[in-house]
Amino acid sequence: MIEVKNISKKYGRKKVLNGVSFTANKGEITSLIGINGVGKTTILNAIMALTPVNSGEILINNEKINKASYEKITFIPDAITMLPQMTIAEAMQFMQDFYESWNQERATELLGFFKLKESNKISSLSKGNTAKVNLLLGLALDVDFLLMDEPFSGIDIFSREQIAEVFTSHLIEDRGVIITTHEINDIEHLIDKVILLDEGTVIKEFNTEEVRENEGKSVIDVMREVYRT
Template sequence: MIEVKDVTKKFGRKQVLKGVTFTAEKGEITCLIGINGVGKTTILNAIMALTPINSGQILIDGSAINKKSYEKITFIPDAITMLPQMTIGQSMQFMQDFYESWNQERATELLGFFKLKPEEKISSLSKGNTAKVNLLLGLALDVDYLLMDEPFSGIDIFSREQIANVFTSHLVEDRGVIITTHEINDIEHLIDQVVLLDDGVVVKAFNSEEVRENEGKSVVDVMREVYQQ
């Protein structure tokens, strides 16, 4: 479980996080939702200890992030970090050389899943395929938790569908996933937990099936209530 407890973060004078609290379980997909600039990426960076927090606590399976727990998590940023002149195959090789947790079998399977060719250059890929390669490089690591920053942003509908299919497959099974997004429509029925952020705090956190069952509301219905008050 990833526990984010009362986390605050300032950038200069700007208080981006004003006491954010939520948990994300293993085996579940937790979706951080909020309009742009609300601090979603900052939260992911804070979980990865890539950005220092001003106060609060973040626990991974009960302890603060350390070298061991760092190897249990992977962060997939919203843009690919490989050099444009590299091919997909070279990027995979790079990851394999760099990360002990690289799972070549799963990587090969993902190539097929996304219908990507290893000889293609990163620079020649469409936006959708770039997003898929980016995702592949993260998903192929044997980690317990995956943090994905805006995996659906700015790509075509078919690529979005293909990426969404990853979440229902064994490629993600039993892992804990946190994704940030501001487009929920395609994935409403795929996610377990929803965390709605606004103005640096969590305004509502709920299980999507429970809100449908107990209140007869869709995730978007709840968002409308929260954000359009």
């Protein structure tokens, strides 16, 4: 379980996060949704200790993040985390060199799934394919938790469809996923839990099936209620 406890973060005088708390469970897809602001990405960065927070605490399986945590949790930012001059094969080799949790078998399977060519240079790839390589590098790690920052933004519809398929496949296994997005059309039926953010705070947290079952509302209905008042 990932527990985010009351974290706050300022950039200069601007408060980006203001007492954010939520939990994300293994085996569930949790979606951080915010229609504006940079808070979502900052939360993911903070979970991965890629940026400090001013107050609050984050626990991953009851532990503060440490170097060993990076074999248990990984982050797929919205830009690729490898050097553009590397080929896909070199990027995969890099991952294999440094991570014990790297699963070469799954990496090969993902190459096929995304129809990527190993010998291609990252700098030569289309936006959609770059996003797929980025996803591959994260998905091929045998980690418990996977954080993804806007995996659907700025890429073509077919790449989006293909990436959405990953969520329903065995490639996700029983991992916990946190995904940020500002648009949920692609994933409305895929997510278990929604955390709505505004002005750096969590304004609503709900389970998608429960809200449909008990209130007969779609995710967008809830968002409309929350953001338009």
